Amino acid sequence: MKFRRSGRLIDMTNYFIQNPQRLIPLTHFADKYDSAKSSISEDMAIIKQTFEQQGIGTLVTLPGAAGGVKFIPRVPTEEAKKFVAELCEMVAKPERLLPGGYLYLTDILGNPRVVNKIGRLFASFFAERKIDVVMTVATKGIPLAYAVAQFLNVPVVIVRRDSKVTEGSTVSINYVSGSSKRIQTMLLAKRSLAVGSNVLIIDDFMKAGGTVNGMISLLEEFEAHVAGIGVLVESEDIEERLVDEYISLVQLKDVDVKEKQIRVQEGNYLNYL
Numbered sequence: 238m239k240f241r242r243s244g245r246l247i248d249m250t251n252y253f254i255q256n257p258q259r260l261i262p263l264t265h266f267a268d269k270y271d272s273a274k275s276s277i278s279e280d281m282a283i284i285k286q287t288f289e290q291q292g293i294g295t296l297v298t299l300p301g302a303a304g305g306v307k308f309i310p311r312v313p314t315e316e317a318k319k320f321v322a323e324l325c326e327m328v329a330k331p332e333r334l335l336p337g338g339y340l341y342l343t344d345i346l347g348n349p350r351v352v353n354k355i356g357r358l359f360a361s362f363f364a365e366r367k368i369d370v371v372m373t374v375a376t377k378g379i380p381l382a383y384a385v386a387q388f389l390n391v392p393v394v395i396v397r398r399d400s401k402v403t404e405g406s407t408v409s410i411n412y413v414s415g416s417s418k419r420i421q422t423m424l425l426a427k428r429s430l431a432v433g434s435n436v437l438i439i440d441d442f443m444k445a446g447g448t449v450n451g452m453i454s455l456l457e458e459f460e461a462h463v464a465g466i467g468v469l470v471e472s473e474d475i476e477e478r479l480v481d482e483y484i485s486l487v488q489l490k491d492v493d494v495k496e497k498q499i500r501v502q503e504g505n506y507l508n509y510l
Contacts, residue, residue: 253308258390262305312361331497356384359467369434394429412451435464443468446480
């Protein structure tokens with residue numbers, strides 16, 4: 238079907254946004270629009286310029302017979318700062334306090350707009366790394382993991398606390414919780430992760446890092462590699478952190494249950510921009 242340039246630009250833009258991090262041969266568009274590759278290249282130059290000007294991302298062209306073009310989502314620094322500040326305001330609301338000093342985060346993790354932006358932030362930060370899969374532990378980290386995976390165009394694997402018959406055979410490990418120092422168990426279906434995979438770990442909340450450290454140990458059983466670690470909220474008041482290299486969006490500094498106050502600040506994400 239023959240398209241006018243305006244139609245091609247709209248359709249190609251939509252295709253790139255729906256297929257981030259996917260290498261697309263120029264012949265795909267040339268055949269689809271019945272157009273010369275030179276015309277497609279001109280179209281992509283326009284889209285690339287617009288993406289970069291608007292802070293949406295960029296197009297990367299890889300030459301050669303096996304090459305093509307790839308859309309990489311990005312988040313401009315000012316937009317990232319503004320959204321992290323918005324997250325801090327959300328987390329700091331006094332009504333989030335639960336008995337025992339815990340925080341209620343379900344509304345944030347259940348908000349598609351917020352979760353989508355969080356996913357884009359993490360995906361933008363880890364865009365240059367080789368990532369085959371995003372991993373999280375059930376259950377609250379699942380929405381975040383899927384949001385990140387959507388922008389990286391990779392699958393999600395979910396670590397569980399107990400075995401389910403629908404998972405088939407599993408690999409399990411025991412680990413020590415960083416905060417409570419209790420021995421706990423986590424497991425992963427053997428079919429869910431290929432040996433040697435590069436894995437991005439995503440979690441909603443990290444205290445001492447025992448759960449994340451447990452996932453790292455579990456990856457060793459698959460001879461997999463940690464490509465990065467991203468957490469939504471980290472707790473600052475920890476004597477010994479079990480995880481060193483990670484990215485956080487919000488840092489929880491102090492919780493005063495009596496006064497019903499939550500003090501937060503930006504996580505270390507902004508330090509790397």
